[in-house]
Amino acid sequence: MILFIKHVDIEGPETLGVNFEKRGFPLSVIDLHRGTKLPATLKGVDAVVSLGGPMNVYEEEKYRFLKDEDAFLKAVLKEDVPFLGICLGAQLLAKASGGRVIRSPREEIGWFNIALTPQGASDPLFAGLGPVMEVYQWHGDMAVIPEGGVHLASSGSCPVQAFRAGRRAYGLQFHAEITDKSIAAWSCGYAPLQAAGRKAMLERYQSVKDDFIRRGEILCDNFLNVMKDHP
Numbered sequence: 001m002i003l004f005i006k007h008v009d010i011e012g013p014e015t016l017g018v019n020f021e022k023r024g025f026p027l028s029v030i031d032l033h034r035g036t037k038l039p040a041t042l043k044g045v046d047a048v049v050s051l052g053g054p055m056n057v058y059e060e061e062k063y064r065f066l067k068d069e070d071a072f073l074k075a076v077l078k079e080d081v082p083f084l085g086i087c088l089g090a091q092l093l094a095k096a097s098g099g100r101v102i103r104s105p106r107e108e109i110g111w112f113n114i115a116l117t118p119q120g121a122s123d124p125l126f127a128g129l130g131p132v133m134e135v136y137q138w139h140g141d142m143a144v145i146p147e148g149g150v151h152l153a154s155s156g157s158c159p160v161q162a163f164r165a166g167r168r169a170y171g172l173q174f175h176a177e178i179t180d181k182s183i184a185a186w187s188c189g190y191a192p193l194q195a196a197g198r199k200a201m202l203e204r205y206q207s208v209k210d211d212f213i214r215r216g217e218i219l220c221d222n223f224l225n226v227m228k229d230h231p
Helices: 014-022 065-078 088-096 180-189 195-227
Strands: 002-006 027-031 047-050 083-086 100-116 132-144 150-154 162-165 169-172
Touching: 002 014, 014 027, 014 195, 047 065, 047 088, 065 083, 065 088, 083 088, 088 100, 088 132, 088 162, 088 169, 100 195, 132 195, 180 195
Parallel strands: 002 027, 002 047, 047 083, 083 169
Antiparallel strands: 100 132, 100 150, 150 162, 162 169
């Protein structure tokens, strides 16, 4: 079973969940923002995916569930459970593994290119994805890679686009799970964009949709390969 952690209604498993279910993995979705509690044990959990959200990892007084998730992710790391963090989830991984979260040199909203580092090019999570990828972003913060972590991808706008902590815990600053529905929902619900900006992002999605979906499936298969040797 793959456990998804949600922090807000409009950011869910989306294409990641579809890909995992197509490959035979049942999903369990924890809606932290609705008061659903994280499990007391990781027994029966094959992997954990922590999704995005508009909050900062240090806003634990405002969002009490962040403190619980920090403790939960420390247990995930200790037990070497395969982990994938998306945007906020990547920043939570950095914090749980001893790193920090700071403001990104540039806020990124929309489509941007990222480049794999030499370590990223040889990491199994990015096998077959090529040295440069166009990805979707919506963030103002970024992770500082924890001591012992591996830097996997970067961009001119944000130097830490992906990293690994330990053997099987990955943080992706970008969104690999989005659809046109989520682009529309975020651009209305977060920082409402002018119609022209929203239209441009949606048109770009349609232009890159086939390649974006293909790369998402490859990423999913690669993550399943990372999971294989976990007991």
